[in-house]
Amino acid sequence: MTETFSSPKELSDSLAEVGYLADDHIAQVAYLAGRLEKPILAEGPAGVGKTELAKALAAITDRRLVRLQCYEGLDETKALYEWNYKKQLLRIQADEGHDWSEIESDIFARDFLLTRPLLEAIASPEPVVLLIDEIDRVELETEALLLEVLSDFQVTIPELGTVTASSTPLVVLTSNNTRELSEALKRRCLFLHIHYPTPERERDILRSRVPGLEAAFAGRIAEVVGSIRNMDLRKPPSVSETIDWARTLLALSIDTIDTDSLEGTLHVLLKYQSDIEKARGSLGATVSGPAR
């Protein structure tokens, strides 16, 4: 776990080595999560690197990443564990004539258990990073399933007893904030709000992700994207879209960004027609600009 890091600085340096540029706040929270053995609840707009953070943490700690993708209708048989009833049936049929109590104790054993991500993360002999992605998609009731795992790092299976983690997993939950999460869940987590990066940080991200990009040009790209984000759009460009855009510009060997080159490639950054038109409008409005 992150005990191996003696300071947030060291943690953020290691993160940078695997290509994740964390700002001070992110590094500090990730460091604390390791120290206090508490889950991180990362919230923020889509595409600012919430999921990436979990992946990067797994990479720098040499841990396996166990991922639980949440969706509406997720239940405990998909999140925690399920009894492999087909195998249980076979076992019963194979043993016909035997004493029932013997069979019963037999079929409710570990061998007949299908582990799902949460149990897998807990039961894993070596420590893992558990990523619970888009937690805001599950119903409020399902959230409760997670509480035992998150605070005590254990799963209770009525037939088997309680499975306790042999090593504490590092848990990262992500949320796009489409609904209010329950107090109980929030209380158990360290809260980390990730916002769009500052132009300086975005420039560094671009440079580490897009090889062959010059510093000044990367800075310019970051500035322009920052300016577009200020526009009050339906979906502002995310960091990954900035990276795509930088790659596009590089591939088209465009090395200056002006109104023309921006307009030609705007569709890489913005995904709604109304946004594209709005951006065109307000970019053109600054001075002349083609009438549309």
Next chain:
Amino acid sequence: MNRLFVEFAEELRAAGVPVSMVETIDAVRAVTEIDLSDRSALRSTLLATMVKDVKHLPAFDIVFEVFFSNAPPVGTDDEPGQDEGSSASDTAQPRDTGDIDELLRESLLEALERLDLEELRRQISRAVDRYAGIEPGRPVGGTYYLYRTLRRLESDSMAQALRDALGTGLDEDGDPLDGRLLDEDVERRIEMLRNEIEADIRRRLVADRGRDAMARTLRQTPVEDLDLMHASRQELDDLEHAIAPLARKLAARLTRRRHHLRQGRLDFRRTVRASLATGGVPVDPRFRRRRPHRPEVFLACDVSGSMATFARFTLLLTYSLSTQFSRLRSFAFVDSMDEITEFFGPGTDAATAISRIATEAKVVSADGHSDYGAAFESWNRLIGGDITSRSTLIIAGDARNNYRPARDETLGVLGDEARSVLWLNPEPRSYWDSGDSLMSRYGRHCDKSYEVRTLAQLEHFIEELVLP
């Protein structure tokens, strides 16, 4: 030291951030893991452990500033009080005050240009000494001193100077994009100046009045509880930003609640049919599905001067929830009713829609003062034939009729046809019927009247409307 964090948590609670006991314990545990002299680490730590919602961030920042500001960067607050300016300023002391002003502005500009935070703070401290004229013990808010300082610094001309300095080498008729970027950059830097001045003033006020008194004056009302009618410009902006997430959450909640309410009465026929599979034993009872109640809504907003802000929020929120209604038609009126539904068609921008209402809708026929009676008459002409027993009429207004004939019987005629008539009044209930308010006269024809002064109340109203 633990006491300090407990007090900090209490102050956060007072400022409207719900901090639980467990979270306070976490915070205290967490700070043992960090270097306490590192202020930004401390901020990150307390933020992560105690604040679990972004909307509480501004409140947290202010409380944090008040509690942990006693580690200012070099040279600022080492000598609190009025005479600091003269002793701490440069050795050269020009007689002419104009020179000092000029010098100060120049050094501020230079610091802003180079983004040298330390220097900027030092200069700001001098500027606040000189211009804010802080009087110890005088109970005014920090904003008063902030504006005083900004005015004396002539922040507008500073922005221009900064623009010139940063824009050197920029072609005047160059690309519009460059101009836009430059403007934003200047804006950001001026904002930074403003924030730093504000922080500096706050630090002084804390030193002067003590932490507790200061924290009390800084407490802010959460956005949802702001009074829509009396919000300041800044607060209105905040409200506007709160609308979209609020609508999204409300929509999600309504869908979820509907989900739960879906099961209705026992469906006997289907239960018997299903029981055949289990030899006639009704193992699996079947239920009728309830139809979701999606009202057909006619919304009329008073858009006269005094009511404009309120109407704006009602319209915005209702429109962002239009999926929740089977049909939504909206109307605006001052002394005459006009339909404005088309202005909010799919893909239109709320801001444009609102400005179109102001210019294109025919809401005034006489003198531009609210006349509910006349408005209802014209409403009756417009929609009289369209109202069915599924329609819900909603009127948003203060019922202040400027002493004109009430003609409330028209509302009664409309209401007889409709399923229900609801009235939203943005005034406190105690003001109803005072002066020219005819609330109870109109209220007689309504099924229910609501006091809706805040977003939270508006949200509550819509929830009740869709899930009766």
